[in-house]
Amino acid sequence: MRGNRGAHRGSPDSGSVTDVVVVGGGQAGLAVGYHLRRQGLDFVILDAEAGPGGAWQHMWASLRLFSPADHSSLPGRLMPIQSGHTYPDAAHVVDYLADYEKRYDLPVQHGTRAEAVHRDGDRLLVEADSGAWRAKAVISAAGTWSRPFVPALPGRGVFAGRQLHTVNYRRPADFAGQRVIVVGGGNSGAQIAADLALDGDVDVTWTTQRPPRFLADDIDGRALFDAATARRRALDAGRDDTGGVASLGDIVAVPPVREARDSGRLKASPMFERLDRDGVRWADGTRASADAVIWCTGFRPALTHLAPLGLRGRRGHITTVGTRAADEPRLHLLGYGDWTGPASATLIGVGRPARDAAREIADLLDA
CATH class of the missing domain: 3.50.50.60 (FAD/NAD(P)-binding domain)
Structure with a gap:
C-alpha cells in the first residue's frame, strides 16, 4: 500500500x-x-x-x-x-x-x-x-x-599560480590585471573565457582540445531539448542514432559568447601539453605565462x-x-x-x- x-x-x-x-x-x-x-x-x-x-x-x-x-x-x-x-x-x-x-x-x-x-x-x-x-x-x-573533474596534466603540481575549476569562478574582477588560461571547449569554457575577455582588464587565453564548435546563433535550449528527445525516441524505437545535441555542436552562442567571438576577443588556442612553474607550454615549445588557470573540464x-x-x-x-x-x-x-x-x-x-x-x-x- x-x-x-x-x-x-x-x-x-x-x-x-x-x-x-x-x-x-x-x-x-x-x-x-x-x-x-x-x-x-x-x-x-x-x-x-x-x-x-x-x-x-x-x-x-x-x-x-x-x-x-x-x-x-x-x-x-x-x-x-x-x-x-x-x-x-x-x-x-x-x-x-x-x-x-x-x-x-x-x-x-x-x-x-x-x-x-x-x-x-x-x-x-x-x-x-x-x-x-x-x-x-x-x-x-x-x-x-x-564532483568537478580536472585532468591529470603534467606539471599541475608545479604551477605556482592559482588553479580553480568552473565551480570556483565568480567574476572577472577577481582576476583584474592578471594573465588567465581558460581550459575547455564546452559551454562553461566559452562563457567564462568570454566573460573575462569582454571585461578588458584580464589577459585571457582560451585553450581547447579541438577547434570549438559553435551552434548556429539562432539555436538555444529549446532546440537542444528537442534534439535530445528525438535521439532518445529513435534509440528506443531501434532506429539509427540521430546524434542528438552533439550533432549540432558543443557551444551555444549565447549573447556574451557571440559578442566576444564576433569582436575577435574569443579565439581558441590548441590545448597545451604541460604546465610549468610560471605558465603553460605547448608541444612545439611555445609557452605562455599565467597567473591563474581555470579548468572548465566538466564533472x-x-x-x-x-x-x-x-x-x-x-x-x-x-x-x-x-x-x-x-x-x-x-x-x-x-x-x-x-x-x-x-x-x-x-x-x-x-x-x-x-x-x-x-x-x-x-x-x-x-x-
Missing part, C-alpha cells in the same frame, strides 16, 4: 521509516518531489545545501540560461519572466526553485548530507550525517556539481553514497533502464544526464523522467 499522501517530517535520529528517500534537493529532487506528492507517497528530500537553489546558487554572476523562462520550468509551475531579460540569470533560477519548494510544501531537509545507501532486507537504509532513514525506494538526484556524477550497493560499472556509471537501476529495482537515478533520461540535467528536461520514476516507484510499492 502507498503512504499517507503526505511527506514524512519526523526526525531521522532514531532511524525514520518512509516510502521514498530522495537524495538531492536541486531541480531534479524538486521535480520528482512534485510527482511523488501527486502519487500520494510518503517521502523526504535530503539536501546537502544550506538553502534552496541547488547548484544554481554557486554559479558565476554573469551566467544566463540557454532558454527563455517559459521553456525552463519544472512540472506544475511556469518560471516567471525576468524583467528586461529574455534568458534568466542564475539568481532568478534560485528564486524560482526556492518558490517552487515552498509552493508545493516539499519536505526538503537542507544541510543534510546522505553518506551511504545500504540494502537492509526489504528496504534500503540511507545513512545521513544527521541520522538514518529506512525506505522502500531511493531516488538519487545528487547531480554532478560536487563526474556524484554517486559515492551509492557505493555500498556495488552497482557501478567500469565507466563509473550505474546501468539504468529508464531511471531505474538495472540491478536494484528500488533505486532510481535522476538528473545526471541523458543516461538517466533525455536532457534530464536541464530544468525543462527533468520533468518527464521525474514523472516516470515516481510512477514506477508507486507501482512497485503497490505490487
Whole structure:
C-alpha cells in the first residue's frame, strides 16, 4: 500500500521509516518531489545545501540560461519572466526553485548530507550525517556539481599560480590585471573565457582540445531539448542514432559568447601539453605565462553514497533502464544526464523522467 499522501517530517535520529528517500534537493529532487506528492507517497528530500537553489546558487554572476523562462520550468509551475531579460540569470533560477519548494510544501531537509545507501532486507537504509532513514525506494538526484573533474596534466603540481575549476569562478574582477588560461571547449569554457575577455582588464587565453564548435546563433535550449528527445525516441524505437545535441555542436552562442567571438576577443588556442612553474607550454615549445588557470573540464556524477550497493560499472556509471537501476529495482537515478533520461540535467528536461520514476516507484510499492 502507498503512504499517507503526505511527506514524512519526523526526525531521522532514531532511524525514520518512509516510502521514498530522495537524495538531492536541486531541480531534479524538486521535480520528482512534485510527482511523488501527486502519487500520494510518503517521502523526504535530503539536501546537502544550506538553502534552496541547488547548484544554481554557486554559479558565476554573469551566467544566463540557454532558454527563455517559459521553456525552463519544472512540472506544475511556469518560471516567471525576468524583467528586461529574455534568458534568466542564475539568481532568478534560485528564486524560482526556492518558490517552487515552498509552493508545493516539499519536505526538503537542507544541510543534510546522505553518506551511504545500504540494502537492509526489504528496504534500503540511507545513512545521513544527521541520522538514518529506512525506505522502500531511493531516488538519487545528487547531480554532478560536487564532483568537478580536472585532468591529470603534467606539471599541475608545479604551477605556482592559482588553479580553480568552473565551480570556483565568480567574476572577472577577481582576476583584474592578471594573465588567465581558460581550459575547455564546452559551454562553461566559452562563457567564462568570454566573460573575462569582454571585461578588458584580464589577459585571457582560451585553450581547447579541438577547434570549438559553435551552434548556429539562432539555436538555444529549446532546440537542444528537442534534439535530445528525438535521439532518445529513435534509440528506443531501434532506429539509427540521430546524434542528438552533439550533432549540432558543443557551444551555444549565447549573447556574451557571440559578442566576444564576433569582436575577435574569443579565439581558441590548441590545448597545451604541460604546465610549468610560471605558465603553460605547448608541444612545439611555445609557452605562455599565467597567473591563474581555470579548468572548465566538466564533472563526474556524484554517486559515492551509492557505493555500498556495488552497482557501478567500469565507466563509473550505474546501468539504468529508464531511471531505474538495472540491478536494484528500488533505486532510481535522476538528473545526471541523458543516461538517466533525455536532457534530464536541464530544468525543462527533468520533468518527464521525474514523472516516470515516481510512477514506477508507486507501482512497485503497490505490487
